[in-house]
Amino acid sequence: MKKAASAAFDGPDSFEYNNMAGLECLRKALAENIFNRYFLNGTDHTVSPDDIVCSSGGSALLNFLFTLLANEKTAVLIPAPFYAAFENDMKVLANLVPFPVPLEDEIAGPTSIDLDRAKAAANAQGLSVSMLLLTNPNNPLGVIYSFSTISSCIGWARNQLDQPGVNTVHVLVDEIYALSEFESDLDKKFEQKFVSAAKVLNNRLGDDVHILWGLSKDFGSSGFRCGVLYTQNELVKKALGSINMFAAIGHPLQKMIAHMLSDDKFVDTYLGRARSDLVASYTIVASTLTSLDLPFVEARAGIFLWADFSSLLPEMSWEGEEALVSMFFEEKVVMTPGQSTRAKKPGMFRICYAWVGPEVLQIAMGRIKAVADKVKLTGWIDLEAEERDDRSGWGVRRRGSSYAH
Numbered sequence: 383m384k385k386a387a388s389a390a391f392d393g394p395d396s397f398e399y400n401n402m403a404g405l406e407c408l409r410k411a412l413a414e415n416i417f418n419r420y421f422l423n424g425t426d427h428t429v430s431p432d433d434i435v436c437s438s439g440g441s442a443l444l445n446f447l448f449t450l451l452a453n454e455k456t457a458v459l460i461p462a463p464f465y466a467a468f469e470n471d472m473k474v475l476a477n478l479v480p481f482p483v484p485l486e487d488e489i490a491g492p493t494s495i496d497l498d499r500a501k502a503a504a505n506a507q508g509l510s511v512s513m514l515l516l517t518n519p520n521n522p523l524g525v526i527y528s529f530s531t532i533s534s535c536i537g538w539a540r541n542q543l544d545q546p547g548v549n550t551v552h553v554l555v556d557e558i559y560a561l562s563e564f565e566s567d568l569d570k571k572f573e574q575k576f577v578s579a580a581k582v583l584n585n586r587l588g589d590d591v592h593i594l595w596g597l598s599k600d601f602g603s604s605g606f607r608c609g610v611l612y613t614q615n616e617l618v619k620k621a622l623g624s625i626n627m628f629a630a631i632g633h634p635l636q637k638m639i640a641h642m643l644s645d646d647k648f649v650d651t652y653l654g655r656a657r658s659d660l661v662a663s664y665t666i667v668a669s670t671l672t673s674l675d676l677p678f679v680e681a682r683a684g685i686f687l688w689a690d691f692s693s694l695l696p697e698m699s700w701e702g703e704e705a706l707v708s709m710f711f712e713e714k715v716v717m718t719p720g721q722s723t724r725a726k727k728p729g730m731f732r733i734c735y736a737w738v739g740p741e742v743l744q745i746a747m748g749r750i751k752a753v754a755d756k757v758k759l760t761g762w763i764d765l766e767a768e769e770r771d772d773r774s775g776w777g778v779r780r781r782g783s784s785y786a787h
Contacts, residue, residue, distance in 0.1 A: 389641045390634035397633070402626040403619065404436030405633060411640040412436070412610055415649065416595070420561060421578035427585035433614050435622045436636065440558055440596045440609040441471050442629040447592060447611070448476035450621050451552045452512035457481040457504040459514045461492045463688070463723035463730065465521045479509055482724040488523060489679060491531040492516075494538045501542075513552045514539050519559040519576060522723055522732035523688045524681025526563065526575065532582045536591060553591045555579040561600035563683040564657045566665055576683060580612065589615040597639065599685060602656065602736075607631060608639055660685065663735040663743055670747040674754050685736035692729025694754055696762035703728040705762075713749045 462482035598604035720730030
């Protein structure tokens with residue numbers, strides 16, 4: 383990293399305007415050392431650096447794509463539950479409508495039937511569908527969609543062109559957790575491995591499929607603000623070459639990242655260690671939930687676990703979920719509640735187990751256990767009576783608090 387830091391200021395291109403899609407050295411390192419080496423591994427296909435665009439984070443790229451590829455007040459289909467911040471990414475500037483897709487099988491992912499139903503529901507509300515946003519590996523479930531699921535979703539979007547009055551339905555595939563796949567002793571029965579949409583399509587993305595990645599998750603470097611888009615759409619690349627002026631990454635940092643990613647030994651060592659750390663933290667959370675008889679989705683990738691706390695709710699409602707959120711918050715435990723991710727039912731929580739170190743994680747899980755034990759032992763009626771004298775009740779959520787990481 384010391385050599386990478388000194389290389390960052392080597393040459394005049396560190397101090398001058400350049401290609402707003404990203405310096406050639408960074409786009410080349412991403413194409414060769416990430417996409418070709420990991421995403422298209424085992425194929426004869428290669429990604430051209432000319433098809434890579436780098437921007438200040440995945441959110442910036444999503445915002446640009448939403449703005450460029452869709453008309454205002456059109457619907458973006460998103461399999462639910464989904465990452466809560468996606469709604470902000472598409473609403474604030476692009477003024478699009480996030481439209482959740484309820485799934486028959488959340489773990490397997492969306493089917494054509496699921497997507498048909500969601501599209502019909504959107505149309506019934508007077509909304510046309512402009513995009514389908516997929517996250518694979520999935521956030522918040524931590525599952526990996528199969529080759530056939532990704533292929534089917536893209537096929538569904540492309541088939542919409544056969545229908546009268548329907549324009550292209552673009553497919554955005556967020557693969558930001560692609561290199562955070564792992565196996566633990568708890569879930570070795572899983573056989574599904576991550577396959578990039580680029581591999582599914584034999585690297586023929588066409589003009590309608592766009593793949594996102596970045597350093598913030600797999601490399602634990604959200605502060606680098608390095609989001610990456612792989613697209614073969616020439617008009618999109620041309621437009622981003624202009625609009626990315628508002629979100630370009632500083633050249634010294636681009637050169638440092640390029641130097642880092644070009645070191646295959648470092649990348650392999652780092653990712654191997656990161657996966658081991660993820661397994662250790664995942665095991666802490668999964669073991670605690672198992673001991674409490676709280677169901678959860680066994681994760682295969684990512685940095686979070688999707689857990690069912692509905693048995694602890696005072697009532698099966700979103701208000702009941704808010705009450706449990708407040709109880710955890712009082713114990714200084716912050717998790718993402720299901721309502722903000724458009725979950726099917728109250729009581730679902732996303733636990734981000736990579737946000738803190740294992741020592742702090744152990745403390746957090748101990749507090750979760752204490753809350754669960756107290757609810758099971760005492761019951762909500764007695765708890766509310768016990769707290770009435772000095773608090774307004776567990777059912778009051780502290781204003782201004784945030785539950786998304």
